[in-house]
Amino acid sequence: MRRIFFSLFPAAWMALVLMQACGQSAPDAELNTSGQIDVDGHTMPYLIRHLPPSSFPQVPAAVQEELNRRGCTIPQTYEAHGPENVVKASLERKGSADWAVLCSANGTVSLLVFFADAAEPAVLISAPETERLGPTGASGQMGALGFNWAIDAATPEKVHQAQAGMRRRPALLDHDALMDLLIDQKTLYRYYSGKAWLLVDTTD
Numbered sequence: 001m002r003r004i005f006f007s008l009f010p011a012a013w014m015a016l017v018l019m020q021a022c023g024q025s026a027p028d029a030e031l032n033t034s035g036q037i038d039v040d041g042h043t044m045p046y047l048i049r050h051l052p053p054s055s056f057p058q059v060p061a062a063v064q065e066e067l068n069r070r071g072c073t074i075p076q077t078y079e080a081h082g083p084e085n086v087v088k089a090s091l092e093r094k095g096s097a098d099w100a101v102l103c104s105a106n107g108t109v110s111l112l113v114f115f116a117d118a119a120e121p122a123v124l125i126s127a128p129e130t131e132r133l134g135p136t137g138a139s140g141q142m143g144a145l146g147f148n149w150a151i152d153a154a155t156p157e158k159v160h161q162a163q164a165g166m167r168r169r170p171a172l173l174d175h176d177a178l179m180d181l182l183i184d185q186k187t188l189y190r191y192y193s194g195k196a197w198l199l200v201d202t203t204d
Contacts, residue, residue, distance in 0.1 A: 031050040039145075056074070058088070075149070077148055085101065085151055087153050092175075094174055096175070100178050101121075102150075108127070109126065113178070124178075149181075149182055151178060154177040156173040159177050160173070
């Protein structure tokens with residue numbers, strides 16, 4: 001079981017040290033979350049960098065308003081080279097203009113999907129941010145931890161390619177899926193069937 005210990009050092013100093021360890025720069029530092037967590041008997045520092053919804057000006061005003069209402073910030077993986085974890089794709093049906101967002105609020109991160117014609121977003125999964133941490137060092141070396149959950153659009157062709165090793169490869173999907181991954185772990189593909197969200201098989 002993981003136990004969180006909040007740092008006794010000044011927050012700004014701790015954030016700077018951790019950002020250097022994670023190879024990240026200082027913009028939006030006031031939105032960062034840092035601390036220490038117990039992992040398998042070892043106390044390890046972590047840093048989770050966030051961006052405000054305003055960092056994604058391409059997002060429709062209605063979606064921006066809902067993200068602000070929920071108090072969302074957008075967590076960034078420790079591998080991020082630009083704003084991420086806000087995705088536009090045809091998730092409801094072919095040709096639809098939908099949005100998926102990782103929303104962090106009050107220490108919990110949720111995967112939200114905004115269908116173009118829906119009044120409220122669907123919440124596909126939620127977890128404490130500290131359950132979405134991974135080692136930032138090369139080859140999983142022990143060191144500072146960073147956020148390791150990412151989402152992206154997956155076209156039907158991309159999903160079909162991921163299924164290439166299956167003995168009975170399914171037919172091409174009708175519309176986009178949502179790629180849901182933890183860095184250096186298995187990638188999931190979430191697909192809306194018209195009635196419910198399903199996990200797409202990519203292995204036998």
